[in-house]
Every structure is written in structure tokens, then in C-alpha cells.
Amino acid sequence: MVVLSQKDTLPTLLLLGLLSVCCLAELQRFEHAAKPDGSLSFLVVGDWGRKGLYNQSHVALQMGIIGEKLDVDFVISTGDNFYDDGLTGETDPAFHESFSDIYTAPSLQKPWYTVLGNHDYRGDVEAQLSPTLAKMDHRWICLRSFILNAGPEMAEFFFVDTTPLVNKYFTNPGDSVYDWKGILPRKKYIQNLLSEVETGLRESTAKWKIVVGHHTIKSAGNHGNTDELNILLLPILEAYDVDFYINGHDHCLEHIISTESPIQFLTSGGGSKAWKNNIKPWNPREMKFYYDGQGFMSVEMTQTDVGFKFYDVFGNELHKWSTSKLLGSAM
Numbered sequence: 001m002v003v004l005s006q007k008d009t010l011p012t013l014l015l016l017g018l019l020s021v022c023c024l025a026e027l028q029r030f031e032h033a034a035k036p037d038g039s040l041s042f043l044v045v046g047d048w049g050r051k052g053l054y055n056q057s058h059v060a061l062q063m064g065i066i067g068e069k070l071d072v073d074f075v076i077s078t079g080d081n082f083y084d085d086g087l088t089g090e091t092d093p094a095f096h097e098s099f100s101d102i103y104t105a106p107s108l109q110k111p112w113y114t115v116l117g118n119h120d121y122r123g124d125v126e127a128q129l130s131p132t133l134a135k136m137d138h139r140w141i142c143l144r145s146f147i148l149n150a151g152p153e154m155a156e157f158f159f160v161d162t163t164p165l166v167n168k169y170f171t172n173p174g175d176s177v178y179d180w181k182g183i184l185p186r187k188k189y190i191q192n193l194l195s196e197v198e199t200g201l202r203e204s205t206a207k208w209k210i211v212v213g214h215h216t217i218k219s220a221g222n223h224g225n226t227d228e229l230n231i232l233l234l235p236i237l238e239a240y241d242v243d244f245y246i247n248g249h250d251h252c253l254e255h256i257i258s259t260e261s262p263i264q265f266l267t268s269g270g271g272s273k274a275w276k277n278n279i280k281p282w283n284p285r286e287m288k289f290y291y292d293g294q295g296f297m298s299v300e301m302t303q304t305d306v307g308f309k310f311y312d313v314f315g316n317e318l319h320k321w322s323t324s325k326l327l328g329s330a331m
């Protein structure tokens with residue numbers, strides 16, 4: 001029997017296996033340098049992997065054109081990377097058919113920082129996380145949750161694995177089979193994840209704090225708000241002055257502001273199939289922009305200014321917004 005005293009140090013407890021190392025884990029970090037002039041630009045697309053169908057190829061073409069114009073540093077994928085059921089394994093040709101062979105423009109040959117969506121969890125999740133995919137296409141950076149330091153110190157991106165937080169995939173999966181390897185026990189996974197995100201946000205000294213997840217917090221789209229994220233994640237974002245929450249899941253482009261916090265809620269889920277035509281009523285003072293069709297978003301930032309734009313499948317600019325840390329927000 002092991003008898004503990006108050007003199008037992010943390011390393012001793014770890015050695016004895018009495019404190020799990022998982023509780024002390026930190027999210028994996030990546031660094032991405034800004035351009036020589038100190039600016040940063042990137043594109044955001046979500047809900048895309050349909051082997052070019054449902055206008056995926058057309059969105060990709062326009063991403064290439066805008067990507068070149070802005071000389072983007074990277075691309076963010078908000079998840080639901082491969083429809084309908086993720087990848088079957090590391091050798092699933094869908095990886096090439098829906099990703100490598102679609103986003104072929106020179107401007108898009110940059111890192112793709114990617115989270116998983118609920119459809120990705122219907123396949124072999126660990127295949128999408130595997131370094132084998134990154135060897136096949138060096139752009140592919142997909143983890144469950146991670147932090148990207150850009151600038152450095154200019155922007156910190158917190159990529160959050162939101163699917164395990166959503167109850168219905170566990171309690172009412174219907175005909176879908178989800179791959180929960182690495183997630184169970186779920187309660188512990190969620191506790192660790194939220195604690196890691198909170199710690200990262202608390203310690204962040206970046207000018208801009210951006211959180212990326214697949215599921216919506218606020219959305220008037222087909223899926224609407226995600227209750228679990230409003231209860232569990234939103235209070236953390238509000239407590240640590242997050243500037244933007246960026247998601248996919250609803251197949252639309254959307255910009256919502258809150259009357260309760262300065263967070264901008266941005267949906268970029270128009271990477272392929274869209275036009276769901278199921279838009280919920282929303283307070284017009286909060287709803288700055290909603291587009292039911294395909295498209296994507298661009299973001300340009302410096303230490304003091306951020307601007308984002310939404311584009312449709314033809315590359316037309318549909319909505320733009322900008323803000324400054326020095327001067328306050330401005331339309």
C-alpha cells in the first residue's frame with residue numbers, strides 16, 4: 001500500500017501513477033511566421049469534401065484566385081472534410097479526390113490547419129490524424145485540438161474538437177456509426193479539452209484570439225445554435241476576450257454579433273453542398289450577414305487591424321467587416 005505525505009512532490013505522484021499525466025497536458029502548438037511586413041492573411045472553408053461535386057471545384061477555383069490576390073499564408077478548414085462518412089482509412093482515395101486533386105491552385109499550396117467535423121467522426125478518425133496523410137500531401141495538418149501561434153504574438157488560434165461535446169451523436173446516433181476511439185471516457189475527454197483551452201487562452205498574450213471549431217455557437221442556419229457549446233465553451237471565450245469564433249457545420253456563410261459580448265461569430269461552411277433553405281428568424285441587430293449558398297471567407301490582419309470578407313462561388317465579395325484594437329470596432 002502506498003502512503004502519501006504532504007512532502008510527496010508532483011513528479012513522485014506521477015511516478016506512482018496516482019495522478020494522470022493527461023490532466024497536465026497542454027495542447028500541441030504550431031508556429032506560423034507573418035509576412036515580412038508583419039501582416040497575415042488566410043482563407044477559411046468548411047464542409048467541403050465531395051470529390052468536386054456540389055460546386056466544390058468552383059469554390060476551390062475562386063479560393064485559388066483570392067488566395068493569390070491576398071498571398072495567403074495558410075488555409076483553415078472548419079471540418080466535415082470528407083463526406084458522407086469521413087475517410088475509410090489512410091489509403092482512402094477520397095483524400096486525393098476531395099482534397100489534393102481539388103485545391104490545386106499555387107496559392108493554396110500552404111498549410112491547411114484542419115479540425116474534424118461530425119461527418120469525419122463517422123469514418124476512421126485516426127486516419128485523418130495520421131502523419132501518413134501529411135506525407136502524401138504536405139499541406140495537411142489535422143489534429144483533434146491544437147494551438148497555432150501566428151505572427152508570433154499577433155494572433156493565437158485555438159482549434160477545438162467540438163464533435164465529442166455534442167450529446168446527440170452519443171444518445172441518438174441513428175444509422176450513423178461514430179468512431180469514438182481516443183474519446184472515451186467522454187466526460188474526462190471534455191473536461192481535459194475545456195481545461196486545456198482555458199489554460200491556453202488565459203496564458204495567451206496575442207493581440208488577437210481566435211477560436212475555431214466545427215460546430216456553431218450562434219447560427220440561424222439549418223442546424224442552428226449548438227446548446228452544448230453555448231453552455232460549456234462560450235463562457236470560456238467570453239472570460240478571456242476572444243475576438244472571433246469561426247465554425248462550419250451549417251452550410252452557409254454567416255456573420256453574427258452578440259449584444260452580450262464583443263465576440264464575432266463567423267460561419268464558413270459553404271465549401272460544397274449548400275442552399276438548405278432553412279433559415280431561422282434572428283434578431284436583425286445581431287445578424288450582420290447570412291448567405292445560404294456556397295463560398296468561403298478571407299481574413300487579413302496586422303497587429304492593430306483585422307478585416308474579413310465573404311465570397312460566393314463566383315468570387316463575388318458578399319460582405320466585409322473590419323475592426324481595430326486601437327480605434328474600436330468599425331463597420
Ligand SMILES: [Zn+2]
Nearest residue numbers: 080117118249
Ligand atoms: Zn457538421
